[in-house]
Amino acid sequence: MSKEHRYESGLAVVASDKVKDPGIEPHRVRMTDKSPAKERVANRQVAALFIASAVGSAFAIFAYFAFPITEDLGTVRSNTWWLGIGITLGLFGIGIGAVHWAKTLMPDTEVSEERHQTRGSDEVRARAVEIIKLADKESGFSRRKLIRRTLYTSLALFPLPAIFFFGDLGPNPANTLRHTMWKKGTRLTKDPYGTPIKAAEVTLGSVFHVIPEGLSELPEHKLEEKAKAAVLLVRLDPKDLKEDPAKKDWSYDGIVAYSKICTHVGCPVALYEQQTHHLLCPCHQSTFDLTEHCKVIFGPASRPLPQLPITVDAEGYLVAQSDFTEPVGPSFWER
Amino acid sequence: MAATTKEKGSFLANRANYLDERVGVAGILKEFGRKIFPDHWSFMLGEVALYSFVVLLISGTFLTFFFQPAMTPVIYDGVYGPLKGAEMSIAYASTLDISFEVRGGLLMRQVHHWSALLFVASAGLHMLRVFFTGAFRKPREINWVVGFFLFVLGMGGGFTGYSLPDDLLSGNGLRIIDGMLKGVPVIGSYVSSLLFGGEFPGENIVARLYSLHIMIIPAAIILFLAVHLFMVVIHKHSHYPGPGRKDSNVVGYPLMPVYVAKAGGFFFIVFGVIMLISSTFTINPVWNYGGYDPSPVSAGTQPDWYIGWLDGALRLAPTHLEFTGLGGTWSWNILLPLLVGVLFLVVVGAYPFIEKWITGDEREHHVLDRPRNAPVRTAVGAAGVTFYAVLWAGAATDLIATQFKMSLNQVLTSFQILLIVGPIAAFWITKRTALSLQRKDREIVLHGRETGRIIRMPHGEYIEVHEPLDKYEMYKLVEFKSYQPTLARPNSEGKITVKARMRASLSKFYFQDRVAPVGQLELDAAHHDHAPAIEAAPATKKPAAKKTATKTATEKAPAKKPAAKKTAPKKK
Numbered sequence: 001m002s003k004e005h006r007y008e009s010g011l012a013v014v015a016s017d018k019v020k021d022p023g024i025e026p027h028r029v030r031m032t033d034k035s036p037a038k039e040r041v042a043n044r045q046v047a048a049l050f051i052a053s054a055v056g057s058a059f060a061i062f063a064y065f066a067f068p069i070t071e072d073l074g075t076v077r078s079n080t081w082w083l084g085i086g087i088t089l090g091l092f093g094i095g096i097g098a099v100h101w102a103k104t105l106m107p108d109t110e111v112s113e114e115r116h117q118t119r120g121s122d123e124v125r126a127r128a129v130e131i132i133k134l135a136d137k138e139s140g141f142s143r144r145k146l147i148r149r150t151l152y153t154s155l156a157l158f159p160l161p162a163i164f165f166f167g168d169l170g171p172n173p174a175n176t177l178r179h180t181m182w183k184k185g186t187r188l189t190k191d192p193y194g195t196p197i198k199a200a201e202v203t204l205g206s207v208f209h210v211i212p213e214g215l216s217e218l219p220e221h222k223l224e225e226k227a228k229a230a231v232l233l234v235r236l237d238p239k240d241l242k243e244d245p246a247k248k249d250w251s252y253d254g255i256v257a258y259s260k261i262c263t264h265v266g267c268p269v270a271l272y273e274q275q276t277h278h279l280l281c282p283c284h285q286s287t288f289d290l291t292e293h294c295k296v297i298f299g300p301a302s303r304p305l306p307q308l309p310i311t312v313d314a315e316g317y318l319v320a321q322s323d324f325t326e327p328v329g330p331s332f333w334e335r
Numbered sequence: 336m337a338a339t340t341k342e343k344g345s346f347l348a349n350r351a352n353y354l355d356e357r358v359g360v361a362g363i364l365k366e367f368g369r370k371i372f373p374d375h376w377s378f379m380l381g382e383v384a385l386y387s388f389v390v391l392l393i394s395g396t397f398l399t400f401f402f403q404p405a406m407t408p409v410i411y412d413g414v415y416g417p418l419k420g421a422e423m424s425i426a427y428a429s430t431l432d433i434s435f436e437v438r439g440g441l442l443m444r445q446v447h448h449w450s451a452l453l454f455v456a457s458a459g460l461h462m463l464r465v466f467f468t469g470a471f472r473k474p475r476e477i478n479w480v481v482g483f484f485l486f487v488l489g490m491g492g493g494f495t496g497y498s499l500p501d502d503l504l505s506g507n508g509l510r511i512i513d514g515m516l517k518g519v520p521v522i523g524s525y526v527s528s529l530l531f532g533g534e535f536p537g538e539n540i541v542a543r544l545y546s547l548h549i550m551i552i553p554a555a556i557i558l559f560l561a562v563h564l565f566m567v568v569i570h571k572h573s574h575y576p577g578p579g580r581k582d583s584n585v586v587g588y589p590l591m592p593v594y595v596a597k598a599g600g601f602f603f604i605v606f607g608v609i610m611l612i613s614s615t616f617t618i619n620p621v622w623n624y625g626g627y628d629p630s631p632v633s634a635g636t637q638p639d640w641y642i643g644w645l646d647g648a649l650r651l652a653p654t655h656l657e658f659t660g661l662g663g664t665w666s667w668n669i670l671l672p673l674l675v676g677v678l679f680l681v682v683v684g685a686y687p688f689i690e691k692w693i694t695g696d697e698r699e700h701h702v703l704d705r706p707r708n709a710p711v712r713t714a715v716g717a718a719g720v721t722f723y724a725v726l727w728a729g730a731a732t733d734l735i736a737t738q739f740k741m742s743l744n745q746v747l748t749s750f751q752i753l754l755i756v757g758p759i760a761a762f763w764i765t766k767r768t769a770l771s772l773q774r775k776d777r778e779i780v781l782h783g784r785e786t787g788r789i790i791r792m793p794h795g796e797y798i799e800v801h802e803p804l805d806k807y808e809m810y811k812l813v814e815f816k817s818y819q820p821t822l823a824r825p826n827s828e829g830k831i832t833v834k835a836r837m838r839a840s841l842s843k844f845y846f847q848d849r850v851a852p853v854g855q856l857e858l859d860a861a862h863h864d865h866a867p868a869i870e871a872a873p874a875t876k877k878p879a880a881k882k883t884a885t886k887t888a889t890e891k892a893p894a895k896k897p898a899a900k901k902t903a904p905k906k907k
Binding site: 004008009010011013015017020022025064071073081084087088092096098101102103106108111112113115117166167170172173176177191192209211221222224227228261262264265267270284285287297298299301303330331332333334335 | 408438442511514518527532535539570571581584585589592594599602603605606607611632646663668693698699818819846851852854855856857858
């Protein structure tokens, strides 16, 4: 037996008059230790639990066939329920049985086992140092500086190609984040069916979830385009609008269109409070004021929702005057 | 008693012999078969985490046989009527198929989801147990870090799995991730583009998360788990303070047979509980949400619980933090919550090293602290829990507002205030409570327990009889390590470094208010003070008298009266 190593005790108060350790508490005898009758009962209880488990497992197999899933969706529930109950019984029986066995029939006298310090004994440590020194001597690791340094260099460089390998995970963002499908003359249509909207249809206080015309017919990148182009259309009483003179003609007779994509982290700002004319993002509660160009009045967002300039075409349908004049959605560095 | 398998009958003996001659199983059994594990309910929290991970592997494997991680749009033509004819991704359609067309498929999905929730929850509670009992102290600091990474990996595994069905709810979660990534200075939009394979949402993310979810993250968890458990074996399990429990021993029951039965049985119980919940309670009914579409969103969106604190951090960021300058857009409304989250995690991961630096205690600690006996650590932990809890509850500000009919804005503002004030209040209350509990312990050790019996003395005085503790119970209350603050001392060059100053003030912060454990001298003095008639009356039989059954199996006898002990040299 090697000596225990002495460690620094730091700021610990080393008490000189510690109360003496009385040693492990005496064992308390259980009923099953004293009474053979109780022991037999416990024995039977454990066995009964194991039998219950077997019954449960068998029932689960039975339930698999007896409760199939059909066209009627209610069968999904009974299938899930009965299979689950059977397996639950199968598991509980084993689990409770084993624990009951341990608690009633296996010895419950506490035993003490010696612990050794985690560090190796002095002899072991000496031998370890010896091995390292020997390996160093035999390989010349410390001595051969050139080899060592070139090894470090090569080891530092070898994982680098892997990083570049991930370069093709996606294209450079380029300019796509700045543009959406909206162009001069693109009709505003209803999400998701793409029916164009007449200005006259938009009654006071009503809200339209809008996508650009032609979005549903896109052969690809439908969701990517929708994630940028989604718009919320609302008609307010023109008296309520406090419009910036420069953007005066972006609305049409009190009808305003704003990007539906939150400028915080991009959730759809889908909740419109009719009384206050506020738009609320359900994800992080950023609140925008429709009457003042959707400026942020509450929540973590910082920028107003970009406005889509709109007007009507010859047939009376609402159309965009142009694309958004700034990138929509969450902020990014180079916007 | 049923000892090793080898003594039992020739069948087992032959098998054991066969194995030993091929894999040397006898040596393994000799080493580990009778290893001692201490017993305490709180030690089962880590077990719950381990077992729910096993359940995750089992149920997850089943799901991989049916799930198709592709985002190619298809027209749904399954049995779920409301979505018939809707355009959706293959991933979402196959999730619906698992739920509605595979027998036991919905059950397995729910088992997988519930066990994921349980995994992170139990790992978190296990971490709290380790923290509040000081089990992270030397030699277990590294294992704390390993466990910390397991917790973080658990959150990662949860989030990647949650996003796989490509439903409306999880798609909005990914949208938030995209928005957060884009907010990172300089590289944001590039990182987002790499992750999503172009613009959000693209058609790649589900397959990529799938690789992470079923390969990389589980492999990492298994690796870390192996290291975690290996270190438990090396250190042997820590135990709570009590009679006979020392830093140099471990007191409990042997692995074989007691812990094989208890822990093995417990696996089935944990699995059973998960199965029962999964067969009776719906989780993540993705068919109600519909496939992902960037335009609609449901009100009251919530992430799975373990992501809540990060979502809450995003919500609690004050308005108008973003500014443009220095070459780009600084989205502090995203960066601040991110940094707060990362900083919180770093402090949690590094805590053992911080405390070790302050105490300078190099000794090995295998006897746990009762939380009250480390008042400031416990208070720091309570502050951390409160901070986390406020962020977490912050993710439900909208629901709190609608459920309790309050103003959403006021709820959010209150949470912002609470995020600062809450931890401070929790710290103070906890520290004071811990110190008071320590004083109560001293009181009980020195003067015994109040019995509620009032007696009248011959000279007319009324007193309450106090019943002394038995020596085993008492030892639990006096056995703990106490520390005292240090002063900033000059180093060898005679200079007081900033580091020394910092350590000194931290040690003051930690140990200035302290209650020392009762020593033998004090104990003797206290017993001496009491009139023998009062104490002797109810306790003539001496300590163990309360427990009736003890005598039968007692083999320990040193029932020496504490008072009989020779006094040790005086201190202070």
